[in-house]
Amino acid sequence: xxxxxxxxxxxxxxxxxxxxxxxxxxxxxxxxxxxxxxxxxxxxxxxxxxxxxxxxxxxxxxxxxxxxxxxxxxxxxxxxxxxxxxxxxxxxxxxxxxxxxxxxxxxxxxxxxxxxxxxxxxxxxxxxxxxxxxxxxxxxxxxxxxxxxxxxxxxxxxxxxxxxxxxxxxxxxxxxxxxxxxxxxxxxxxxxxxxxxxxxxxxxxxxxxxxxxxxxxxxxxxxxxxxxxxxxxxxxxxxxxxxxxxxxxxxxxxxxxxxxxxxxxxxxxxxxxxxxxxxxxxxxxxxxxxxxxxxxxxxxxxxxxxxxxxxxxxxxxxxxxxxxxxxxxxxxxxxxxxxxxxxxxxxxxxxxxxxxxxxxxxxxxxxxxxxxxxxxxxxxxxxxxxxxxxxxxxxxxxxxxxxxxxxxxxxxxxxxxxxxxxxxxxxxxxxxxxxxxxxxxxxxxxxxxxxxxxxxxxxxxxxxxxxxxxxxxxxxxxxxxxxxxxxxxxxxxxxxxxxxxxxxxxxxxxxxxxxxxxxxxxxxxxxxxxxxxxxxxxxxxxxxxxxxxxxxxxxxxxxxxxxxxxxxxxxxxxxxxxxxxxxxxxxxxxxxxxxxxxxxxxxxxxxxxxxxxxxxxxxxxxxxxxxxxxxxxxxxxxxxxxxxxxxxxxxxxxxxxxxxxxxxxxxxxxxxxxxxxxxxxxxxxxxxx
Amino acid sequence: xxxxxxxxxxxxxxxxxxxxxxxxxxxxxxxxxxxxxxxxxxxxxxxxxxxxxxxxxxxxxxxxxxxxxxxxxxxxxxxxxxxxxxxxxxxxxxxxxxxxxxxxxxxxxxxxxx
Numbered sequence: 196x197x198x199x200x201x202x203x204x205x206x207x208x209x210x211x212x213x214x215x216x217x218x219x220x221x222x223x224x225x226x227x228x229x230x231x232x233x234x235x236x237x238x239x240x241x242x243x244x245x246x247x248x249x250x251x252x253x254x255x256x257x258x259x260x261x262x263x264x265x266x267x268x269x270x271x272x273x274x275x276x277x278x279x280x281x282x283x284x285x286x287x288x289x290x291x292x293x294x295x296x297x298x299x300x301x302x303x304x305x306x307x308x309x310x311x312x313x314x315x316x317x318x319x320x321x322x323x324x325x326x327x328x329x330x331x332x333x334x335x336x337x338x339x340x341x342x343x344x345x346x347x348x349x350x351x352x353x354x355x356x357x358x359x360x361x362x363x364x365x366x367x368x369x370x371x372x373x374x375x376x377x378x379x380x381x382x383x384x385x386x387x388x389x390x391x392x393x394x395x396x397x398x399x400x401x402x403x404x405x406x407x408x409x410x411x412x413x414x415x416x417x418x419x420x421x422x423x424x425x426x427x428x429x430x431x432x433x434x435x436x437x438x439x440x441x442x443x444x445x446x447x448x449x450x451x452x453x454x455x456x457x458x459x460x461x462x463x464x465x466x467x468x469x470x471x472x473x474x475x476x477x478x479x480x481x482x483x484x485x486x487x488x489x490x491x492x493x494x495x496x497x498x499x500x501x502x503x504x505x506x507x508x509x510x511x512x513x514x515x516x517x518x519x520x521x522x523x524x525x526x527x528x529x530x531x532x533x534x535x536x537x538x539x540x541x542x543x544x545x546x547x548x549x550x551x552x553x554x555x556x557x558x559x560x561x562x563x564x565x566x567x568x569x570x571x572x573x574x575x576x577x578x579x580x581x582x583x584x585x586x587x588x589x590x591x592x593x594x595x596x597x598x599x600x601x602x603x604x605x606x607x608x609x610x611x612x613x614x615x616x617x618x619x620x621x622x623x624x625x626x627x628x629x630x631x632x633x634x635x636x637x638x639x640x641x642x643x644x645x646x647x648x649x650x651x652x653x654x655x656x657x658x659x660x661x662x663x664x665x666x667x668x669x670x671x672x673x674x675x676x677x678x679x680x681x682x683x684x685x686x687x688x689x690x691x692x693x694x695x696x697x698x699x700x701x702x703x704x705x706x707x708x709x710x711x712x713x714x715x716x717x718x719x720x721x722x723x724x725x726x727x728x729x730x731x732x733x734x735x736x737x738x739x740x741x742x743x744x745x746x747x748x749x750x751x752x753x754x755x756x757x758x759x760x761x762x763x764x765x766x767x768x769x770x771x772x773x774x775x776x777x778x779x780x781x782x783x784x785x786x787x788x789x790x791x792x793x794x795x796x797x798x799x800x801x802x803x804x805x806x807x808x809x810x811x812x813x814x815x816x817x818x819x820x821x822x823x824x825x826x827x828x829x830x831x832x833x834x835x836x837x838x839x840x841x842x843x844x845x846x847x848x849x850x851x852x853x854x855x856x857x858x859x860x861x862x863x864x865x866x867x868x869x870x871x872x873x874x875x876x877x878x879x880x881x882x883x884x
Numbered sequence: 885x886x887x888x889x890x891x892x893x894x895x896x897x898x899x900x901x902x903x904x905x906x907x908x909x910x911x912x913x914x915x916x917x918x919x920x921x922x923x924x925x926x927x928x929x930x931x932x933x934x935x936x937x938x939x940x941x942x943x944x945x946x947x948x949x950x951x952x953x954x955x956x957x958x959x960x961x962x963x964x965x966x967x968x969x970x971x972x973x974x975x976x977x978x979x980x981x982x983x984x985x986x987x988x989x990x991x992x993x994x995x996x997x998x
Contacts, residue, residue: 219953226910226949227906227909227910227949227953227961228909228961229959229961229964229965230964230965237967239964240964240965240966240967240969241902241906241964241965241967242900242902242965242967243900243901243902243904243905243965245902245965246902246903246905246906246909246961246965247905247909249909250905250908250909380967381967383896383898383967383968384896384967384968384969387895387896387968402898402899403898406895406898793904793905793908793909794901794905796904796908797901797904797905797908798900798901
C-alpha cells in the first residue's frame, strides 16, 4: 500500500522562541517532528516542549466544540454550540457590557500562542473596541529587562533570541539565574562546543551549573548587591574598558563614586557569597572578552529593574556592548524595520485611535514608555487592579490560563467568578475555562497558517508557519475569532481580510515577502544578520547619544538614576516564615504545557528543592511531600533534597498549579516597574504530609 | 550493513527530557532518565566539582519508524530533539574517535542501535 508522506516546514509555537520545525506527515497524520537544520536559532534541534507538540496535537483532552454555560458558573454544565452561535452569544454580551459600562470594562489578556506573530491581532481588536484594558505576558517575561535596556542603551536587544552563531563568539558567559538547565537555548551547546568559560550564579546547583567553571550559590533576591560589588571591583581595580567608557558612556564618575560603599565585603553580608568569590568572578569577567551576561529569567525580584540596569552597566563598562559575543543590538536595517514586533504593530495596531490610559502613573519609568511601545496598552499591575476592583466586567482570555498564569490562583478564581462575561479561547478545558461563559476551541500551531519573526530581528529571516494537518471539530484560529467577533460587533471595517493568507501578506508587505513565498521556501532572507560596533557611526539612541550609566531620564522621573541597593525593599524573613522562596522555570509555556502528561512524566512538575539539613530538621526525604507556606497560601510539592543549594532557600517549579497558590501578582512587586516580584518571598516548610 | 551505536554524551546531557518526550510521542516506552551525582573532580580552576549526569537507566527498543527514518535521513526523533546535541548515532568503528580526549566524568552511555 502506498503512503502519502511529506516533510513540511513550519515553526514551533510551544514557546516564544519559535524554532524552525519540520513535521513528518504520513497519511494526514503527524508521525514525528524535527528541528529544521536551516533555522539559525535551533539548527536542527528541538527541546522537550517542541517534541511534545505531537502529544499536544493528538491529545484527547482537547476541546474541539464551542461550549456555552447553562448552569451556575463553575458547575461544569455546558451545552454544545456551533462556532457562529457561540460567537453571536459572546458578541451580544460584549456589546451590552460596552454600552452599559463603557469600552474599558472589556478586558483582554493574551498569551504568546496567539497568531499571527503573537498578540497583535488581539490588540487591534481592543483598539477597535476602544478599550485600553489590554495586557499580555510581556510584563511577566522580558519587558522589565527591555525597559532597563531602553533607559541604558536607548533600545532593546531581545537577547533571548540569540543564535548559536552569536554565542560562539563569547569567551565567557555568565548565566545569572537564567533557567536554561533543561535546554531550550543555544548557550549550553555553544559552551560545550567552543569551550568558553562559564559562570553560573544561581542558588541551586542546576545541571548546567555543575558544568560551570564557577558556580556561585547566592541568596535569592540579592543579585543587585552582588552586581554592585562586581562593578566596585572592576572600577577600583581599573579593569574597565577605558576607551569605551570615555568615548561612549556618560556618568562614569558618578558611578565610581556611587559604588564605593558597595564593597565585596558589604555584599558578602547580604548575598552570602564570599567576598573573594565576588572578586574572582568580577576579575574573570572583566578580563575575558567578549563576555556575555544572561540575566533573562532572573526576573520577578523586588529590585528587578535596577538589578538588570546594574547588569547592563557591567556589560557597558567592560565594553561588551554592540559586539559579537557581547550584547548586540539590531539596527542594520531602517529603524521601523529593525524590530519584527514593531512591524506587526505598525501594520496591525490602530495607533491613531488607540485609547490612552491614565493607569500606571505610579510607575513613571514604565508609564512614560507605554505610549511608544508596541507590547501592551496597560501594565499587568493596573490590569489586575482594574480586574480585582471590579471595573473590568468582561474578559476574553486568548490562550491564557488566568488561574495559574496570573496568580494568586485563589484570588484569580474569586475575581473570575464575579465577572459578567468570561470568554476563553484555548486548546484545553483548563482551570480558567471551567468558569467561563463561552469556551471557544483553538487550533494548535500545527493546524494554522502564519509566520514567525523570531529570527527576523537578529538574523534577518522570516520563517513560515503552515497548516500541516486539518484541525479537529470546530477548532479555529484567533484570526477567525477576532474577525468574526469584530464583524458581529459592527467593527468589520477593521477586519476586512477574507482569509488569513491575505492578512499575512498585508502584515509582511513592507518586507516584500508573501505567504506563498514563505510556504515555498520555508525560510526567506530579507536582510543581513546583525553587524557589530554600529555605535561608532551612529552612537546610541539615548538623549546623550551615549550609554547612560547615570540616567538623567530616570532622575527626572524620581527613580534612582544609578542602581542602588535598598534593603527595605526586600521581603524580610520572619519567625513564622524564616526561609526564602524562589523558583526555577521548568520547560513549560503558559497554559497548555502543564496539561501535557508526557512532558510532566519526563520533567516532574511541581517539585521543591530544599537543603539536606532543612529536610532532616522537618523530617522530609527526597521524593516525599512537603508543604510550602507563604503569606498568600500554601501548596504541596514533591521534595527534592540536595546539599547543593543555598541553605535558607526553597526553590519550586514556577508557573504551574502549585506555585500559583503561594504568590500574588500584586504583592510583592518591583518598585520601579510594578511587575510581579514572586522570587525572594518569605516562606516556611512543613513535612509529614 | 555496519553496526550502529547510540551514543549519549553525558557531559552535554542536561536532562531536558527532550529525547524521552520525542520517543514517547511515537508511542514507544523510552528508558527512564535517572539523575546521578558524580564527582568530586577538578575543574579548570582546580576546585572540586560535582556534576549531575543524566544516565538513561535502561535500553531503548527502536521502533520500525526509528529504523525507517534513520535509513532515510540519518536521524531519529530522539537525536534530533536534543537541544544540547548530546545524542548521536555513530558507526561502531567510530567509537574510539568519539572517546578520545575525554576527561574524568565526561562519559558516554552506549547502546547498539541496529
